Amino acid sequence: xxxxxxxxxxxxxxxxxxxxxxxxxxxxxxxxxxxxxxxxxxxxxxxxxxxxxxxxxxxxxxxxxxxxxxxxxxxxxxxxxxxxxxxxxxxxxxxxx
Amino acid sequence: xxxxxxxxxxxxxxxxxxxxxxxxxxxxxxxxxxxxxxxxxxxxxxxxxxxxxxxxxxxxxxxxxxxxxxxxxxxxxxxxxxxxxxxxxxxxxxxxxxxxxxxxxxxxxxxxxxxxxxxxxxxxxxxxxxxxxxxxxxxxxxxxxxxxxxxxxxxxxxxxxxxxxxxxxxxxxxxxxxxxxxxxxxxxxxxxxxxxxxxxxxxxxxxxxxxxxxxxxxxxxxxxxxxxxxxxxxxxxxxxxxxxxxxxxxxxxxxxxxxx
Numbered sequence: 001x002x003x004x005x006x007x008x009x010x011x012x013x014x015x016x017x018x019x020x021x022x023x024x025x026x027x028x029x030x031x032x033x034x035x036x037x038x039x040x041x042x043x044x045x046x047x048x049x050x051x052x053x054x055x056x057x058x059x060x061x062x063x064x065x066x067x068x069x070x071x072x073x074x075x076x077x078x079x080x081x082x083x084x085x086x087x088x089x090x091x092x093x094x095x096x097x
Numbered sequence: 098x099x100x101x102x103x104x105x106x107x108x109x110x111x112x113x114x115x116x117x118x119x120x121x122x123x124x125x126x127x128x129x130x131x132x133x134x135x136x137x138x139x140x141x142x143x144x145x146x147x148x149x150x151x152x153x154x155x156x157x158x159x160x161x162x163x164x165x166x167x168x169x170x171x172x173x174x175x176x177x178x179x180x181x182x183x184x185x186x187x188x189x190x191x192x193x194x195x196x197x198x199x200x201x202x203x204x205x206x207x208x209x210x211x212x213x214x215x216x217x218x219x220x221x222x223x224x225x226x227x228x229x230x231x232x233x234x235x236x237x238x239x240x241x242x243x244x245x246x247x248x249x250x251x252x253x254x255x256x257x258x259x260x261x262x263x264x265x266x267x268x269x270x271x272x273x274x275x276x277x278x279x280x281x282x283x284x285x286x287x288x289x290x291x292x293x294x295x296x297x298x299x300x301x302x303x304x305x306x307x308x309x310x311x312x313x314x315x316x317x318x319x320x321x322x323x324x325x326x327x328x329x330x331x332x333x334x335x336x337x338x339x340x341x342x343x344x345x346x347x348x349x350x351x352x353x354x355x356x357x
Binding site for chain 2: 006007008009012013015016019020023026027030031032033034038039042043045046049050053054056057058059063064066067070071074075077078081082085086089090
């Protein structure tokens, strides 16, 4: 807000196209043998798609600094939860019994 | 403030008295909505974290469970939901422009796509019911030792059999006992599948309720360039539910599809 212009239908159509391409790409990539990189590629595409939705469909690119900071903080906490939980569970077997 | 209260008697009917301007009011509402959505993010995030831990612990069972659900329907549903996010964004845009008819049509389009998503989801759930892949023994036909309905129809949904056959294709012999153990562990995968997609579908149903309410207000011509906050916040909610699905699709449907 704050008097800034909102996206136009043309931009929304471009974002829609990118999201559809991303979805087709995830689907196709799932059948390519990439070993350990299969889930990495799938999640990278998912993160790109989510970012596009958040920035444009949810107008975060055009919103106040307070909103942007709040959202970043929220996602940062989510990352803390995931990385700390996984770093615990994944390293338990490394300890001497 | 005390002087402006007496001088500015004319203002937009939707402006609450505690706000200075419509802009400030919308900023506050958007902020509040985001705080709510972040609590939702932490709820789904907890499930995603638990899912990741169990996926790493029982990877073979998660592969077997994941390959038994229809990737085609999951893919279709992703496209349907992305399309509905687009129509929702367009509905918010038409509200900003004060285009009453366009708002109504884009909202109806969003509701149709949202319902299509739930319809496809119901079909997928029915297939799982049919294959006896409902975890636990309270509802459904029960999850048996083969991970399928082997008593009545030995080929239907028999995960242990599928594991052995997949092993043969890649020239590795998997003993039936090991395959059956993995098949039983897929119950964990299906618990996550039903809990996460179920919670997501529940949010979609709430979203359809919100869209109905927005549709009625849009019909009355409540929204225009000055005031479209409910539309904006409804849009935020709908897009958030879309984002959850964007992660659910690759995590639940696309585990190691190369092995099939």
